[in-house]
Amino acid sequence: MKLWEMLFVRATVAEAEPATGRFRRLRLRAGALRDAEWKPGQQVRVDVGAKGALAPLLRTYSVWSREADTIELQALLHGDGPGARWMGAARPGDEVLLSKPKGDFVTRSAPHHLFVGEETASVAFGPMLRALPAAERAASRVVIEAEPADRLALDGNVTWVSRDGLVDAVRRLALPEESGQAYVAGEARAVQAVKQHLVRDRGWPRRSVLTKPFWTPGRRGME
Numbered sequence: 001m002k003l004w005e006m007l008f009v010r011a012t013v014a015e016a017e018p019a020t021g022r023f024r025r026l027r028l029r030a031g032a033l034r035d036a037e038w039k040p041g042q043q044v045r046v047d048v049g050a051k052g053a054l055a056p057l058l059r060t061y062s063v064w065s066r067e068a069d070t071i072e073l074q075a076l077l078h079g080d081g082p083g084a085r086w087m088g089a090a091r092p093g094d095e096v097l098l099s100k101p102k103g104d105f106v107t108r109s110a111p112h113h114l115f116v117g118e119e120t121a122s123v124a125f126g127p128m129l130r131a132l133p134a135a136e137r138a139a140s141r142v143v144i145e146a147e148p149a150d151r152l153a154l155d156g157n158v159t160w161v162s163r164d165g166l167v168d169a170v171r172r173l174a175l176p177e178e179s180g181q182a183y184v185a186g187e188a189r190a191v192q193a194v195k196q197h198l199v200r201d202r203g204w205p206r207r208s209v210l211t212k213p214f215w216t217p218g219r220r221g222m223e
């Protein structure tokens, strides 16, 4: 076994099937996932490289849900990058190495919550919203840019917008006077633009806007 392989969990694909629009739903099972800590919003890194390669080829996916020793991912098949290819081709019984869930893109205690992002971000938002107390979830605002076919079922008050409408939709949003906690994820430039709007135009403190770029055009495998 190579040294790096010891840092990963060996999982088996339990289910893999087409899901909403361009999403593919994968359930990965491993004994080591049973006791692994997972906070909604956290992600795993999956080795999508060729079997037997000298080094892993890692791509990052949010954990949509976890049940006992199984985690569920929702992978957007956006093109022919190695991650999208692997996720598209995975079949039950396939083996794969992945990290345990980790990351600090998780909900914080706040007077109210605002979630902003696109399709890939909606995968992280799903479990974050589900885990909020019902009253906080009902009071939270969610703005997602996604084509109608790619809209995952999310709990909460979702404003759906089409391509390139994300920042304008947040601008139009009626928000409480008091700043809350924002979670902004997805395409990197849109993430920055939304943060700038909340901080500059709305006067939200920087620390109240948690950002996580999930991908950026032309760049591969962001963590």
Ligand SMILES: Cc1cc2nc3c(=O)[nH]c(=O)nc-3n(C[C@H](O)[C@H](O)[C@H](O)COP(=O)(O)OP(=O)(O)OC[C@H]3O[C@@H](n4cnc5c(N)ncnc54)[C@H](O)[C@@H]3O)c2cc1C
Pocket: 043, 059, 060, 061, 062, 063, 074, 075, 076, 077, 078, 079, 080, 081, 082, 083, 084, 085, 120, 121, 123, 124, 212, 213, 214, 215, 216, 217, 218, 219, 220, 221, 222, 223
């Ligand atoms: C913390 C975190 C959580 C994430 N969670 C999820 C998740 O749950 N589900 C999910 O599907 N993705 C998720 N992503 C995004 C995913 O890791 C990237 O889309 C990744 O680039 C996919 O790898 P790839 O090999 O398919 O493409 P890459 O080889 O990385 O990139 C190839 C090309 O495709 C472009 N590209 C990458 N992603 C997209 C996209 N979404 N739309 C259009 N073009 C794109 C790149 O800019 C590049 O030009 C997450 C990313 C991070 C950082």
